[in-house]
Amino acid sequence: MRQLILAAIVALAACSPPAPSSPTSSTAPDAGEAQALAAALQAKVAALPKPYDGADYEAGRRAFGQCRSCHSIDADAPSRGTGPNLHGIIGRKIGAEADFEYSQAAASADFTWDAANLDQWLTSPQAFLPGNRMSFVGVRNEKQRRDLIAYLMVASAEPKE
Numbered sequence: 001m002r003q004l005i006l007a008a009i010v011a012l013a014a015c016s017p018p019a020p021s022s023p024t025s026s027t028a029p030d031a032g033e034a035q036a037l038a039a040a041l042q043a044k045v046a047a048l049p050k051p052y053d054g055a056d057y058e059a060g061r062r063a064f065g066q067c068r069s070c071h072s073i074d075a076d077a078p079s080r081g082t083g084p085n086l087h088g089i090i091g092r093k094i095g096a097e098a099d100f101e102y103s104q105a106a107a108s109a110d111f112t113w114d115a116a117n118l119d120q121w122l123t124s125p126q127a128f129l130p131g132n133r134m135s136f137v138g139v140r141n142e143k144q145r146r147d148l149i150a151y152l153m154v155a156s157a158e159p160k161e
């Protein structure tokens with residue numbers, strides 16, 4: 001019996017992964033860095049006005065997956081043919097990206113994007129601004145909209161997503 005246990009221990013030791021070698025010149029951020037970045041972004045969400053301070057940045061980032069095929073949010077990214085770049089969207093006038101051809105409805109509207117009108121726009125783009133060209137049905141789930149808007153408030157002010 002004792003021998004069997006010893007054999008098992010030896011076998012286990014043989015299977016254990018090699019000790020981690022010291023980091024080489026890898027360019028990928030390690031897990032610790034990624035975690036620190038996620039925590040820093042979530043802290044920015046916590047500093048937002050209510051009710052966005054209670055939002056989940058990571059859930060908002062995932063919800064932005066519905067927008068990504070048409071929109072980029074990075075500072076130096078051009079607008080896609082499918083949708084204007086959303087960098088700095090909070091505090092920006094509607095229809096202001098010079099490299100995007102907006103619909104007449106968006107080009108002639110005159111207001112500045114904030115959390116409140118984004119919430120209406122994202123609930124139902126067509127109800128909020130009839131005649132606009134964003135073919136997107138809207139986000140009906142209130143929590144998902146809150147996470148998404150908090151994500152937009154933080155990520156659209158970061159240089160890169």
Ligand code: HEC
Nearest residue numbers: 066067070082083084094095096102103106132133134136
């Ligand atoms: C199928 C492509 C498509 C999808 C998906 C889409 N959009 Fe759009 N979006 C557009 C287009 C096109 C416009 C410009 C509308 C116009 O000119 O009438 C626009 C405009 C906007 C604007 C106004 C931009 C400005 O410069 O005034 C915001 C904000 C916006 N979209 C947010 C979102 C968000 C957030 C999502 C995801 C929940 C999303 N969009 C999903 C195509 C899309």
